[in-house]
Amino acid sequence: MKPEEYVLRATDLYYKGDYEGAIKNLDKAIVLKSDFAGAWYNKGIVLSVVCRHEEEVEAYNRAIQIKPDYAEAWNNKSAALGKLGRFEEALAASNKTLALKPWFPVAWCNKGAALGWLGRDEEAIEAYDKALEFQSDYVEAWNNKGVALCNLNLLDDAIKALDKAIKLKSYYAEAWYNRARVYAKKGINKKAN
Numbered sequence: 780m781k782p783e784e785y786v787l788r789a790t791d792l793y794y795k796g797d798y799e800g801a802i803k804n805l806d807k808a809i810v811l812k813s814d815f816a817g818a819w820y821n822k823g824i825v826l827s828v829v830c831r832h833e834e835e836v837e838a839y840n841r842a843i844q845i846k847p848d849y850a851e852a853w854n855n856k857s858a859a860l861g862k863l864g865r866f867e868e869a870l871a872a873s874n875k876t877l878a879l880k881p882w883f884p885v886a887w888c889n890k891g892a893a894l895g896w897l898g899r900d901e902e903a904i905e906a907y908d909k910a911l912e913f914q915s916d917y918v919e920a921w922n923n924k925g926v927a928l929c930n931l932n933l934l935d936d937a938i939k940a941l942d943k944a945i946k947l948k949s950y951y952a953e954a955w956y957n958r959a960r961v962y963a964k965k966g967i968n969k970k971a972n
Contacts, residue, residue: 782808782815793825801825816845820852827859835859850879850886857889861896869893884914891923900927918947922954929961937961 780788785808792800802825808818823838839856842849857872873890876883891906907924910917925940938961944954 780807782812782818785811786815786818786821789821789825793821793828798825798829802829814845816842816849816852819845820849820855823852823855823859827855832859832862836863848879850876850883853879854883854886854889857886857893861889861892864896866893866896870897882913884910884917884920887913888917888920888923891920891927895923895927895930900930903927904931916947918944918951918954921947922951922957925954925961926957929957929964932964934961934965 785804789801789804789808792798792804802822805818805822805825808815809822812818819838819842823835823842826832826835826838836856836859839852839859842852843856846852853872853876857869857876860866860869860872870890870893873886873893876886877890880886887906887910891903891910894900894903894906904924904927907920907927910920911924914920921940921944925937925944928934928937928940938958941954941958941961944951945958948954
């Protein structure tokens with residue numbers, strides 16, 4: 780089989796929930812064509828799902844070595860680094876993504892998350908606002924903005940952002956939880972329950 784066929788098979792296995800099978804097929808594609816940036820990128824995605832984040836970062840690094848302007852790989856690397864608690868590196872990867880693709884809302888949201896992890900909530904809000912400028916219905920950006928606003932004790936604004944997330948996705952448990960936290964912080968326990 781050709782490398783591209785292994786990637787297609789891996790994609791099929793991924794959607795069927797056979798992540799180890801997907802990784803094996805991506806590895807076969809990479810053995811046949813070690814400079815196949817897309818295979819390395821897809822491997823990073825599968826490794827993310829199975830929470831093998833160190834290997835995930837390495838897969839994105841390989842994709843980026845082959846294709847330095849691979850914005851999606853830089854973006855996913857940022858998210859993986861955040862999961863590993865490597866927030867300065869996550870921020871740097873987000874900035875690289877945005878240098879390549881300044882209109883990429885997910886990259887702005889990842890940048891906001893990295894800034895938030897670093898305790899830079901005002902800058903995080905600016906990044907979330909930029910994400911929302913490009914995609915006004917971006918639920919995670921609204922949720923994360925609400926958290927950052929709460930961290931700054933801008934509680935009414937935090938509730939508005941979290942209400943927007945809930946309006947967009949009524950079953951988004953994280954936004955409900957965060958809104959309850961804000962109400963509890965305000966001392967309004969009836970709405971927190």
